[in-house]
Amino acid sequence: RVVVGTKVDQNHVNWVTAYNMLTGIRFTVSRTNAKVDRDLTDADFDARHKFSFDITGNELTPSAKYDFKFKDYAPWVFRHLRSNFRLDPADYLMSLTSKYILSELGSPGKSGSFFYFSRDYKYIIKTIHHAEHKFLRKILRDYYNHVKANPNTLLSQFYGLHRVKIPYGRKIHFVVMNNLFPPHRDIHRTFDLKGSTIGREFREEDLEKNPRATLKDLNWLNRNLHLEFGPTKKRAFIEQMKRDVTLLRKLKIMDYSLLVGIHDLERGNEENLRDKTLKVFQPGGEAAEEPLPTPLMRTPSKLENARKAKELRQMIKNQKPIPMDQSTSKMPDEMEDDGRGGLYFYSDDGGFRATHEDDRPGEVIYYLGIIDCLTHYGFIKRAEHFFKGFSNPESQISAIPPERYGDRFVRFISAITKSREKAEQEKNGEGID
Ligand code: ATP
Ligand code: CA
Ligand code: CA
Missing domain, CATH: 3.30.800.10 (Phosphatidylinositol Phosphate Kinase II Beta)
Incomplete structure (x- = not known):
């Protein structure tokens, strides 16, 4: 790999x-x-x-x-x-x-x-x-x-x-x-999702020179992707995400994201065995090859x-x-699969495997979690105050209060969580729930 x-x-x-x-x-x-x-x-x-x-x-x-x-x-x-x-x-x-x-x-x-x-x-x-x-x-x-x-x-x-x-x-x-x-598994695509669309796009042109870049909310939406979970996993996932965000809201934390790594089981690890370069990643930045x-x-x-x-x-x-x-x-x-000691969302080979509407196992494994959750609202506000003089638009939009940040996050993640069949149905205008 x-x-x-x-x-x-x-x-x-x-x-x-x-x-x-x-x-x-x-x-x-x-x-x-x-x-x-x-x-x-x-x-x-x-x-x-x-x-x-x-x-x-x-x-x-x-x-x-x-x-x-x-x-x-x-x-x-x-x-x-x-x-x-x-x-x-x-x-x-x-x-x-x-x-x-x-x-x-x-x-x-x-x-x-x-x-x-x-x-x-x-x-x-x-x-x-x-x-x-x-x-x-x-x-x-x-x-x-x-x-x-x-x-x-x-x-x-x-x-x-x-x-x-x-x-x-x-x-x-x-x-x-x-x-x-x-x-032990290759991640074919990585997304960092915040539930915001402003400034949340990785330039697709740059994917060519940096095929493993972390993509963002707009790239996700443009590809019409979903977190493909059938009813059982969907319920568990959304329930846990809501509980976690309730804590983050209470502690006035914001700017966190859902990090999603997708392993495509069909593609497997094969192509990496041939990959003889070391990728040097910079979070949110360019990648170099050595x-x-x-x-x-x-x-x-x-x-x-x-x-x-x-x-x-x-x-x-x-x-x-x-x-x-x-x-x-x-x-x-x-290393063998460590399974993270059976923790639910890490129990499918260290991740959480997609399922279909009938809960049959799906084609990808998601590796996901809520990251970067140590930014307090007060900290952002101060930074924003500092940046105001430079009229930095990014700092202004990110500084929405933690309650709204949390609600927007939950709404976004909930909306993109649906099985392949459900997404297909909705596209055809059948039984939206
Ligand atoms: P910023 O505040 O500018 O968003 P940061 O330095 O606080 O950046 P994070 O947002 O925590 O950094 O993470 C940056 C990137 O590092 C993520 O998008 C992800 O690619 C990777 N990363 C961070 N935490 C993890 C983790 N727990 N597991 C795997 N990858 C991670
Ligand atoms: Ca971050
Ligand atoms: Ca951070």
């Missing part, structure tokens, strides 16, 4: 940052998970712990390659969140382990965030603005309660919130979250991985520090 992103190795400009992020995550996650599980307390939601890493190490932190400071936020809350999302602690650590761990999804989009994939493509690290970081901490309890009450939520699954800082460098805040797209780099390391076998996983579990149990350079993570093509 196509390798997405640029490999972050020692020669990469962000190598030190990436290395420090992973070292910090590994240390803090194994530290928390080594303890006996317990119920959350109020204090857990505000908790933060600061660690200093250096080359020599001390009684608290192991030695690291570089000097840096790492801050871990609400570790117990995230431990419970990970367990709610059915992540296996050893598996999580394995994915975020090893030397050539990450690939970077292009450089900053509009927001300036960086995206990194874990080596096995299961997890995404997204750098976030300080305002988003503060906001996530503020809403953490609401988010947690929502996830508890809605195990099948479509919202981004947050697994950790951290901060890293190198000497004389700036503070970098980041979250670890689920990659909605599967490591020749595939030569593999930097041997890919561990399944057996090796199983053995390493067992070792890691043992280490967590024994509270042993985890060695830094273990390259245990699996490559996408040797």
